[in-house]
Amino acid sequence: MRxxxxxFAFYVVTAWAALTLNFLIPRLMPGDPVQALLSRFRxxxxxxxxxxxxxxxxxNDESMWSQYRTYLVDLTKGDFGLSFTFFPTPVxxxxxxxxxxxxxxxxxxxxxxxxxxxxxxIVAGWRRGTRWDHLxxxxxxxxxxxxxxxxxxxxxxxxxxxxxxxxxxxYSSWLSVDFSWPFLSxxxxxxxxxxxxxxxxxxxxxxxxMRNMMVTTMSDDYVVLAEAKGLSPxxxxxxxAARNAILPSVATFTMSLGFVVGGAVLTExxxxxxxxxxxxxxxxxxxxxxxxxxxxxxITFVVLLANFLADLVYVWLDPRTRVxx
Amino acid sequence: MAVQAVAxxxxxxxxxxxxxxxxRSWFAGLRSAKTIxxxxxxxxxxxxxxxxxxxxxxDPSALSDDVLxxxxxxxxxxxxxxxxxxxxxxxxxxxxxxxxxxxxxVMATVLSLIVGLTAGYVGGLTDELLSALANVFLVIxxxxxxxxxxxxxxxxxxxxxxxxxxxxxxxxxxxILRAQTLSIRRRDFIEAARATGERPARILxxxxxxxxxxIVASSFLFTIVFAILTQAxxxxxxLSDVTTWSWGGILYWAQNNQALQSGAWWWFxxxxxCIALIGTALAFVNFGIDEYVNPRLRVRGFHPRKSRRVxxxxxKQVVQDxxxxxxxxxxxxxxxxxxxxxxxxxxxVDGVDLVLRRxxxxxxxxxxxxxxxxxxxxITRLLRPPGQVVAGEIRYWPTSAGPVDVLKMSDAELRAxxxxxxxxxxxxAMNSLxxxxxxxxxxxxxxxxxxxxxxxxxxxxxxxxxMTMVGLPTDRADAYPHELSGGxxxxxxxxMALVLxxxxxxxxxxxxxxxxxxxxxxxTKIMNxxxxxxFAVVFITHDLSLLIEVADRIAVMYAGRIxxxxxxxxxxxxxxxxxxxxLLHSFPLxxxxxxxxxxxxxxxxxxxxxxAGCAFQPRCTQAMAACTTTIPLLSATNLPTExxxxxxxxxxxxxxEGR
Ligand code: SF4
Numbered sequence: 008m009r010x011x012x013x014x015f016a017f018y019v020v021t022a023w024a025a026l027t028l029n030f031l032i033p034r035l036m037p038g039d040p041v042q043a044l045l046s047r048f049r050x051x052x053x054x055x056x057x058x059x060x061x062x063x064x065x066x067n068d069e070s071m072w073s074q075y076r077t078y079l080v081d082l083t084k085g086d087f088g089l090s091f092t093f094f095p096t097p098v099x100x101x102x103x104x105x106x107x108x109x110x111x112x113x114x115x116x117x118x119x120x121x122x123x124x125x126x127x128x129i130v131a132g133w134r135r136g137t138r139w140d141h142l143x144x145x146x147x148x149x150x151x152x153x154x155x156x157x158x159x160x161x162x163x164x165x166x167x168x169x170x171x172x173x174x175x176x177x178y179s180s181w182l183s184v185d186f187s188w189p190f191l192s193x194x195x196x197x198x199x200x201x202x203x204x205x206x207x208x209x210x211x212x213x214x215x216x217m218r219n220m221m222v223t224t225m226s227d228d229y230v231v232l233a234e235a236k237g238l239s240p241x242x243x244x245x246x247x248a249a250r251n252a253i254l255p256s257v258a259t260f261t262m263s264l265g266f267v268v269g270g271a272v273l274t275e276x277x278x279x280x281x282x283x284x285x286x287x288x289x290x291x292x293x294x295x296x297x298x299x300x301x302x303x304x305x306i307t308f309v310v311l312l313a314n315f316l317a318d319l320v321y322v323w324l325d326p327r328t329r330v331x332x
Numbered sequence: 333m334a335v336q337a338v339a340x341x342x343x344x345x346x347x348x349x350x351x352x353x354x355x356r357s358w359f360a361g362l363r364s365a366k367t368i369x370x371x372x373x374x375x376x377x378x379x380x381x382x383x384x385x386x387x388x389x390x391d392p393s394a395l396s397d398d399v400l401x402x403x404x405x406x407x408x409x410x411x412x413x414x415x416x417x418x419x420x421x422x423x424x425x426x427x428x429x430x431x432x433x434x435x436x437x438v439m440a441t442v443l444s445l446i447v448g449l450t451a452g453y454v455g456g457l458t459d460e461l462l463s464a465l466a467n468v469f470l471v472i473x474x475x476x477x478x479x480x481x482x483x484x485x486x487x488x489x490x491x492x493x494x495x496x497x498x499x500x501x502x503x504x505x506x507x508i509l510r511a512q513t514l515s516i517r518r519r520d521f522i523e524a525a526r527a528t529g530e531r532p533a534r535i536l537x538x539x540x541x542x543x544x545x546x547i548v549a550s551s552f553l554f555t556i557v558f559a560i561l562t563q564a565x566x567x568x569x570x571l572s573d574v575t576t577w578s579w580g581g582i583l584y585w586a587q588n589n590q591a592l593q594s595g596a597w598w599w600f601x602x603x604x605x606c607i608a609l610i611g612t613a614l615a616f617v618n619f620g621i622d623e624y625v626n627p628r629l630r631v632r633g634f635h636p637r638k639s640r641r642v643x644x645x646x647x648k649q650v651v652q653d654x655x656x657x658x659x660x661x662x663x664x665x666x667x668x669x670x671x672x673x674x675x676x677x678x679x680x681v682d683g684v685d686l687v688l689r690r691x692x693x694x695x696x697x698x699x700x701x702x703x704x705x706x707x708x709x710x711i712t713r714l715l716r717p718p719g720q721v722v723a724g725e726i727r728y729w730p731t732s733a734g735p736v737d738v739l740k741m742s743d744a745e746l747r748a749x750x751x752x753x754x755x756x757x758x759x760x761a762m763n764s765l766x767x768x769x770x771x772x773x774x775x776x777x778x779x780x781x782x783x784x785x786x787x788x789x790x791x792x793x794x795x796x797x798x799m800t801m802v803g804l805p806t807d808r809a810d811a812y813p814h815e816l817s818g819g820x821x822x823x824x825x826x827x828m829a830l831v832l833x834x835x836x837x838x839x840x841x842x843x844x845x846x847x848x849x850x851x852x853x854x855x856t857k858i859m860n861x862x863x864x865x866x867f868a869v870v871f872i873t874h875d876l877s878l879l880i881e882v883a884d885r886i887a888v889m890y891a892g893r894i895x896x897x898x899x900x901x902x903x904x905x906x907x908x909x910x911x912x913x914x915l916l917h918s919f920p921l922x923x924x925x926x927x928x929x930x931x932x933x934x935x936x937x938x939x940x941x942x943x944a945g946c947a948f949q950p951r952c953t954q955a956m957a958a959c960t961t962t963i964p965l966l967s968a969t970n971l972p973t974e975x976x977x978x979x980x981x982x983x984x985x986x987x988x989e990g991r
Contacts, residue, residue: 017467024468028477033484143619144366144612151557151611153564156583156604163592223628226716228763235712236778236828237750246777247766254768261471262504269475273565287476291483291569299483303476310473325768326812 010328014318018311025307029300030078034071087301092293098301101286106305108177109282112198113271114313116205117264123206124213125256129249131214132221143215150211154270158204158277165200172200175279201278205271212263213256220252227251254325260317268310364623370616377610381430384423392420392577403598410598413589421577422602428578429560429607432494436559439498441552444505449536451506452513463510469503478562482571490563493572497559505551512544550621553614564607579603660729661835661868662688662711662754667724669703669710669892678939680706680719682892685966688836693862693869695883695900697876697915701939703892704872708840711870712756713738713746728753751778755829756838761821765813772809775799775828782832798827802857819850826858830865837862838870855882876915880904888912891937891947894966898978908969908980910952946983958983 081088087098127146131139149157166172177197224230225248233247275284283302290298322328396415403410409418444466451462481496482488516522517540525535541548560579566572567580574581582603586592591599623629669681681703688694698704709715711726727735728749741749758764766774775795779786786794796806802823813821822842829837839858843851859882862869871883879886880900887897888909896909907913937947945960946952952959962983968976969985 017464018471020464021468021471025472028472029480032480144616147615148608148612151561151615152608153561153568153580153583153604155565155568156600156607159587159592159600160604167593219622219626219629223626226628228758228760229766231714231716232756232758232764233766235714235750235756236781237747237752238777238781239747242777242781246769246773250768251766265470265473268473269562269565272475272479273568276569287479288569291479291571294483296483299480303480306476307472311471314471327767327814330814 008322008329011318011322014315018315022308022311025304026079026082027075029304030075033296033300082304087304088297090290090298091295092289092298098297101298102283102301102305105281105283105286106309108280109271109275109284110309112201112275112280112282113205113268115198116202116271117209117267119202120206120209120267121213121256124210125217125253127210128214128217128256129221129244129252132218132225132252133244133248135218135222143218146211146214149207150209150215152208153273154204154208155273155277157208158201158274161200161204162277173197177281197278197280201271201274201280204274204277205267208270209263209267212266216259217252217256220255221248224248224252250324254321257317257321257324261314264310264313264317268306272306364620366616367620370613370620373609373613374617377426377430377606377613380423381426385420385427388420388423390417390420392416392424402596409602410596412585412599413591413594413596418582418599418602421582422579422606424577425579425582425603426606428490428576429563429580430610432490432497432563432578433556433560433610435491436494436497436501436563437552437555439495440502440555440559441505441548443498443502444509444551445541445548447502447506448509449513449540452510453517453532453536453540455514459510463507466503466506466510469500470507472500474500474558475562475565478566479569479571482566488571488573490573490576490578493563493566494559497562498555501555501558501562505548505555508547508551509544512547513540516540516543546621546625550618550625553618553621557611557614560607560610564603579607659689660687661690662686662729662870663725663727663735664711665725665727667707667710667726668722669706669715670720670722672718679892679942680939681710684724684889684892684894686887686894688868688870690835691862691866691868692884693859693871693882695876695879695886696870696872696889697874697879697886698889699874701937702889704874704889705840706892707889708756708838708870708872711738712750712754712838713741714756748782751829751834752782752832753834754836754838755832755834756840757822757825757829757842759841761818761825762813764825765821767813770810770812771816771824775809775824775831778828778831794831798831799824801830801861802827818846819854822846822850822854823857826854826861830861830867833865834867836868836870838872840872841874842871876912880916888915891939893947893981895948895964895981896979897966898975902975902978906978908971908974908978908985909948909982910954910984911948946981954984956983 085099087102090096090098090101093101124146127142131142162174166174173193173196177194229251230243230247233243238247272284272287274280275282276288279285283306287299287302289295290302393416396411396417398406398411398415399413401411401415409422411417412421447462447466451459451466477500478496481499482493485492485496522535522539525539563572563578564580564583567574567578567584568587570584572578572580574584580603583600586596586599586603589599591597664684664686667681667684667686668679670677671680672678684703684707686694686696696704696707706715706719709719710721715721721739724739726738728738729735730753736745736749738746738749765771772792772795775798776791779791779794783791795809799806799809804820804823804827808816808820808824813824816824826842837858842858843854846854855878858869861867871879873879876886876888880903883900885897885899886903887894888903888911889895890911896903896907896912903912904916907916937943937950943949943960945958945962946955946964949955949959964981964983964986966979966981967986968974969978969980970987971985
């Protein structure tokens with residue numbers, strides 16, 4: 008499991024890099040943004056918030072190094088500071104309230120999009136030169152559409168005009184959040200359109216590379232040999248070509264996921280979904296910097312975790328990574 | 333230089349005719365419908381962004397009384413809630429968005445070039461650190477990072493936004509450029525440049541960079557799309573200066589004024605469509621680049637279920653030739669294989685006749701590019717476009733019934749015929765085994781798909797049987813290919829080929845990758861198995877002297893034709909064709925006295941240039957005047973003592989032309 012150990016170490020380093028970046032950004036920005044921020048907020052904020060802000064951005068004359076230490080220690084306690092918008096709620100609480108919504112919505116949409124895109128990519132690669140080739144330009148177009156623009160149009164047409172789906176939110180506001188049937192079905196109904204938006208906009212990101220890998224793999228000797236063996240086309244397509252062609256897709260999951268997350272953030276805003284993207288929007292319009300930074304960190308951590316899961320899948324799919332060195 | 337990059341990126345040896353045909357059409361990729369559409373759309377946007385605002389002189393910010401007007405002659409895209417002209421906004425937006433996109437992409441590409449080239453070229457610790465840096469940036473989700481960065485910015489003008497975007501968008505390019513640099517650095521011409529002490533900067537700029545242009549271009553275009561989309565997202569969030577008209581800025585105002593809800597679709601739709609169109613256009617251009625970098629993507633119109641068949645009206649059962657003896661197993665007549673169509677087609681196999689009898693070893697010898705491997709692919713019907721059989725018959729005689737033309741079999745018939753009657757062992761054992769399946773599965777799946785109701789137990793028994801037969805320990809059945817040595821892999825392939833007890837075994841250079849001792853062992857094994865099981869072998873190799881030892885009969889190929897055929901013994905004792913003669917002297921015999929290696933001067937023929945005379949003439953030491961004008965045909969020689977089955981295609985042995 009050396010492979011996984013190496014990957015894990017890499018994620019730890021990345022997490023640390025993200026933490027440090029998060030620490031440095033407000034301190035290294037040109038024009039002393041923190042000072043400007045404080046003066047902008049003076050009078051608007053609770054004095055305790057100003058104090059918290061002062062501490063957070065290290066304006067209390069501590070050395071950079073001791074600020075950094077305090078910052079790391081606070082983070083290990085899950086202390087991301089206090090949110091301005093929802094003062095005096097801690098950032099961590101605000102994030103926790105919305106995190107699950109996002110994880111479920113984006114998680115499910117990503118899995119669906121990956122499955123659909125990969126399957127279509129397999130078939131499109133296998134049936135190259137047939138009508139399946141038309142999938143490429145169509146999905147390319149959809150993948151170039153900004154998520155939020157597509158979401159707004161879908162929202163306008165399907166919810167606004169046709170009234171098929173709810174207009175906003177994650178569930179009907181009169182319901183209490185629990186695992187009852189009315190709540191779950193309402194949550195599902197609210198999730199369909201944002202989920203659809205994410206799937207439609209991201210599916211090409213899996214489809215096109217998968218199709219190209221299929222085409223490349225199909226000229227590999229082992230696929231030609233499988234054909235020479237007179238195996239059923241299904242077996243050649245799935246066990247030989249697709250089984251190998253999918254590996255790069257899983258290996259580059261990282262990059263594709265980054266795009267999906269970015270798009271999903273904007274999608275949530277459009278649908279006023281109670282997830283973390285929408286919270287980020289609230290933070291942005293209220294200039295709630297502790298919340299913004301906390302969200303950045305949390306999204307990064309969740310993405311790292313998802314990547315590690317992808318690595319596990321990769322190890323499971325490719326025996327060559329299991330070599331004990 | 334650019335073409336070199338392609339050759340380097342492909343695993344196919346350059347000498348293969350299919351590679352030649354594919355290379356010739358590299359720019360066909362750039363001319364494909366998609367690429368042209370992409371370039372055209374791109375052109376329209378560039379022109380609109382550059383000159384549009386000068387021609388359409390309406391001030392995008394000017395207010396007017398035409399409030400929320402739908403598209404009309406005066407306002408092509410209608411107006412906003414304050415009567416601003418949306419078309420003017422979109423034109424300026426095109427300029428702004430493209431500028432942001434290109435600026436960010438230029439900066440990101442420069443960054444990724446610096447990091448990628450340095451990491452790949454310098455290697456060592458520098459490489460480790462830079463790669464880690466790139467990977468870290470790749471994993472951190474870009475949009476939230478950009479949002480945080482932009483949040484702190486004192487000014488949020490277009491240039492600042494472009495800088496921020498480039499800071500998050502360089503890592504992917506850096507990663508692939510590093511990989512590419514690493515692989516180019518190991519090539520001969522770079523090693524040579526380094527050895528002569530050329531300055532690293534020079535090598536990077538003039539030797540390595542030109543070879544990476546396709547990848548740089550591709551990642552550049554990709555980054556433009558990323559930047560335009562990110563900028564639109566930022567503007568939509570209100571995080572960039574929304575008083576400059578960018579596409580995202582227009583959307584910001586449209587959304588904040590409830591454009592869709594008030595029915596003003598013309599306000600909301602055009603900017604989004606522009607983004608989608610430019611993204612599609614750039615992706616289309618990238619498809620062209622992909623096809624340029626990866627030639628396998630270039631070939632069109634292929635999927636294995638509908639492999640091409642020679643269209644002919646003749647009945648499936650070929651009338652048995654009166655002269656055909658009962659022991660003929662496979663008979664190839666007049667086989668021609670072309671790569672490509674029309675006047676540019678390369679004749680890789682040009683009218684080949686062969687007979688394989690039951691239980692015999694037929695050797696086919698030739699250099700790479702002689703068409704011998706293409707012949708093997710044609711016989712097994714594994715040719716892929718642009719390769720296609722254009723003429724000929726391949727008749728297979730089953731023991732009981734009359735002959736069947738392999739080329740006319742339906743897909744189902746072909747599947748049933750394959751492996752059960754004819755199995756093949758490819759050159760490279762490593763590449764022929766599926767890397768992610770256990771040996772057991774790869775040995776057993778043919779049994780499942782061909783097997784008439786074998787129980788799992790019987791299958792396992794058969795797998796163990798064939799493994800023992802080829803000398804593989806049966807406990808290796810659960811190994812993956814990468815866990816086996818080269819020799820074991822080759823044995824596994826042979827075991828695989830024997831699993832259904834075929835009549836014919838085609839060996840395509842089966843041992844070239846192995847060292848001489850293992851090579852020897854495996855050949856002996858195959859020959860012993862042949863005696864035991866009685867299958868016939870078509871042995872394809874460049875090593876004529878090896879064939880002399882193991883084959884019953886030999887056909888020597890040159891430039892797509894058989895130029896000499898005879899029994900192994902006659903060929904060894906009296907090779908007639910100057911080429912066979914040369915070949916026999918270019919390889920040492922595995923056993924027996926070492927000969928002086930003379931080799932054959934000159935390069936293998938370029939199949940694209942069809943000569944009017946003997947294809948071997950440019951390299952032939954005995955060429956005569958007639959050799960440039962007359963194509964010699966394969967026929968019995970005019971030597972009175974020659975055996976009648978010794979045939980040669982050389983004018984030296986034909987009446988009227990001989991000396
Ligand atoms: S035909 Fe002429 S050129 Fe060709 S091999 Fe014979 S002698 Fe040489």
